[in-house]
Amino acid sequence: MVLSKNQKIELELYEAEINRQKPSDLLQFSANYFNKRLEQQRSFAKKQESVAGSKGMVLFPLVSEQECAAAGAWSNNDVEEKKDDEASDVTFKSPFVSQDPHSTSSHSSGDQGLFKGGFNVGQETIHRAGSPMGPRSNDDGGDDSNSNPSQFKRHTGNFRPLPTNFNAGRRTSVSAETFQLGSLDNWTPPHYVEKTPEQLDRLFKAVGGNFLFNKLDADSKKLIINALEEKRVDKGTEIIKQGDEGDFFYVVEKGTVDFFVNHHKVNTSNAGSSFGELALMYNSPRASTVIAQTDCVLWALDRLTFRKILLGSSFQKRLMYDELLKSMPILQSLTTYDRAKLADALDTELYEPGQEIVHEGDVGENFYLIEYGECDILKKDQGVINHLKAHDYFGEIALLNDLPRQATVTATKRTKVATLGKSGFQRLLGPAVEVLKLNDPTGKSRGLATA
Numbered sequence: 001m002v003l004s005k006n007q008k009i010e011l012e013l014y015e016a017e018i019n020r021q022k023p024s025d026l027l028q029f030s031a032n033y034f035n036k037r038l039e040q041q042r043s044f045a046k047k048q049e050s051v052a053g054s055k056g057m058v059l060f061p062l063v064s065e066q067e068c069a070a071a072g073a074w075s076n077n078d079v080e081e082k083k084d085d086e087a088s089d090v091t092f093k094s095p096f097v098s099q100d101p102h103s104t105s106s107h108s109s110g111d112q113g114l115f116k117g118g119f120n121v122g123q124e125t126i127h128r129a130g131s132p133m134g135p136r137s138n139d140d141g142g143d144d145s146n147s148n149p150s151q152f153k154r155h156t157g158n159f160r161p162l163p164t165n166f167n168a169g170r171r172t173s174v175s176a177e178t179f180q181l182g183s184l185d186n187w188t189p190p191h192y193v194e195k196t197p198e199q200l201d202r203l204f205k206a207v208g209g210n211f212l213f214n215k216l217d218a219d220s221k222k223l224i225i226n227a228l229e230e231k232r233v234d235k236g237t238e239i240i241k242q243g244d245e246g247d248f249f250y251v252v253e254k255g256t257v258d259f260f261v262n263h264h265k266v267n268t269s270n271a272g273s274s275f276g277e278l279a280l281m282y283n284s285p286r287a288s289t290v291i292a293q294t295d296c297v298l299w300a301l302d303r304l305t306f307r308k309i310l311l312g313s314s315f316q317k318r319l320m321y322d323e324l325l326k327s328m329p330i331l332q333s334l335t336t337y338d339r340a341k342l343a344d345a346l347d348t349e350l351y352e353p354g355q356e357i358v359h360e361g362d363v364g365e366n367f368y369l370i371e372y373g374e375c376d377i378l379k380k381d382q383g384v385i386n387h388l389k390a391h392d393y394f395g396e397i398a399l400l401n402d403l404p405r406q407a408t409v410t411a412t413k414r415t416k417v418a419t420l421g422k423s424g425f426q427r428l429l430g431p432a433v434e435v436l437k438l439n440d441p442t443g444k445s446r447g448l449a450t451a
């Protein structure tokens, strides 16, 4: 049997997702994966069909009959070639789903700064995988009971199996209790042993100029400085273990730390960087194991102080975009870490009804995620060809294919969009880019016929 291009892409994405998640139970993972995939295809197709149908048009007649037949076979989970060219299979798809118990704590497979402005968690690479339409979650334990002091464990070289039950299957979110900044009522900030002038000097050098701390007012800065606790760890120490509950956020004053996801090294970071914020922000299990590559001097901030003081200011963007990013079907395959980095790079724009957001023929600079509102997509020669709502996206075709804008997008209601610049689009969408390509109605990014 000859596989179509789309089928090959599907297979590649599926393989990439397996490589990424390394499921312990491949059959269960695959069953979940393809079920979800099918569900997505149908719902996506239904939506597209109804929009196109209501306008009496065939939206994107760019895929050959052979492609249609092949896609049909695939969408029905049938490896034999199938001849019926159901529209649902032509009007592409957002694939992939993270069903693996580790999915909330999964990884990116490369290196790149988590924070801008010199407070990096290291470096990253782009990863391949897809994106589903997973259920939206809103749960949160919000357990802020005071954490135990950190227990540094000597790294023996033998990793224990990852706990699979802590928060397993639970979608992560920033809890409502997160940052009631006004309500510090019963909370007394921890005040560790008075710091020596020498320590304070080092501490200011390590965190003072950092953008995370720059955003704080003088009182908050003082609280943080008081609450930070010096930790010296030897080379090889396991500072954080993937899957554990979050207790501390760390700033590296000296030394280098490595990050491992499912025992694979995914990142390295040095002095001036920070790590350990994700579990504290999202009440999720630790997303990676962190091991001291060298002897390190760290400053540890307890969970509660982190949430009460740092989260609402320094991580404001993440909080702001958390719900949007989690609810975007196209971004479902991103890990918490991926979403956090993406949020750091987003900006917001607001449009009134009738205002153009992008103009056909212009150079494409941004990718857009609709937070709320509605837009029409128009082509000069065809009029309105599609209508978009909250949690849809646009602007990807020009960026994927390095082409001028292929259509004009106009707000039909007051519309708020999150925008991602070209370089962020290429660096931060990772797995979702493959899905965008699959969904690209022109087929150009898949090397298919052009309109």
Ligand SMILES: Nc1ncnc2c1ncn2[C@@H]1O[C@@H]2COP(=O)(O)O[C@H]2[C@H]1O
Binding pocket: 106, 107, 108, 109, 110, 121, 122, 240, 246, 259, 261, 266, 267, 274, 275, 276, 277, 278, 279, 280, 285, 286, 287, 288, 289, 290, 337
């Ligand atoms: N690729 C990565 N995936 C997940 N976490 C990472 C990665 N690189 C660095 N980290 C950091 O490793 C930390 C492990 O604990 P947290 O999940 O609390 O927060 C995580 C991030 O700060």
